[in-house]
Amino acid sequence: MSDVRQHAEDIHAQFSDHVDDTVDDIHERLTTLVDEYKVPIDEARRSVTTHYLEEAGLEREDISSGSSEAAKIEEIDEPEAWVDLTAKVIELWEPRSDSIAQVGLLGDPTGTIKFTKWAKSDLPSLDEGGVYTLRNVVTDEYQGRYSVKLNSTTVVEELDEEIEVGDDTSEIEGALVDMQSGSGLIKRCPEDDCTYVLQNGRCPDHGEVEGEFDLRIKGVVDDGLDAHEVIFDAEATQSLTGISLEEAKEMAMDALDTTVVADEIRDRVVGTYYRVEGPTFGRYVLADDVEELDGPVDGEQLLIKARSM
């Protein structure tokens, strides 16, 4: 396929919902500029794109800059990427603004992600439980969590098939190889709905406050393939170390120093194997279910494999 043809097809894909011109029509416009007027292809593409933007009454931001790629939900790890998703609408939420037509949760076998459909994008309505291919959606990020936005260039295709939806729960089996700062006995802001950890007695939102003690571990559980950052709350920390929040406070009081708690915890957990299960939040896994792996192991199956290789 010639370059010009490829550009024509790209432009056609961007505008197929908005203008009636065929790929051939677009190709002809490009060819005229390139061959007759000797305009470089990039400039020709820009010119033709502008023409169709005007015709369709769109803004340049409304269309994708390049071609989007088929993606899995768990692969979405950057904002402002154009992707195609095949996903099921798990639930629809009440939009909180008139500018939003629909908002809810999409899922595919690899995970779930929030979606927003703008009112002005004028797209067909998505049904709860429906499975769709959504071409040309753009990713967004807020506080480490990703979402996708449907826009006026998005192509919605309903599929007559069922797909299995994976949850965002991770299960990791590996060694705890590091404990990060911010672990041990910490103080949180006491304001309602504020969960900030105080730095030198200060909350980023509420300034200097009388903090409330909490106990946690920010650890790295590593299985030799990936390093997972895991947060263990007070309950999980106690089940790992046997140290309760009350005991941690006593230890700190006796030593007149809160760091003794972190040191003691580190000694007990680093170098130990755990199975951790829990939801993913941003880059962290929240350890809902924790088990120390201290039972005997059986190498027989692996030995058979190694001998037969």
Added chain:
Amino acid sequence: MSQAQLTREVARRVFASEFNDSTYAFKESDDERAPNYALLPTGDRANRVFFVGTLTETEDVGDESEYWRGRVVDPTGTFFVYAGQYQPEAAAVLRDTEPPAYVAIVGKPRTYETDDGTVNVSVRPESIAVVDEATRDRWVLECAERTLDRIDAFREWEADQEAPESGSTVPTNEYAQMARERYEFPIENYRRDVIAALESLEQVEASA
């Protein structure tokens, strides 16, 4: 956080015999702060390792300040661990632990060339923890599994190199390629070491 958070480097599982053969070190960019990697002969890169073995000997080999060397033995060989004033916690564990003891170590591979041109590979520990036998056994099993996976991938890639016209879908394996260019160690050695390591687990069970 002003700068983009770098992804934490994974801790590879590698037996001592393969680790000590990992004499080629490299960076993947010219950036001064770019991570250093040791090239594993089974075809992977390691910026960090995690291993569990028996601490058999510790010695302060420093001149003016303390510089502790520990020998940590696994079923295939010996890891050499060095900790000085910049690794105070790890140095303290080496100072205070009476061998023999099972230890779990997280650390970075380091290479240095001796006067006669031999390249030695050692570990600069980030942490050393005294652990139990069950943890050691679990590590041996896990390390065997990861090593076999690397050998599998290496061989698949190698077979694909020999029969490129078959149109196979084996992914490229840049570190297997690098290992074949840099090293002359037969991959088969590491499979034998895995078997020996797993057999050592079985024997312990049989005698228990």
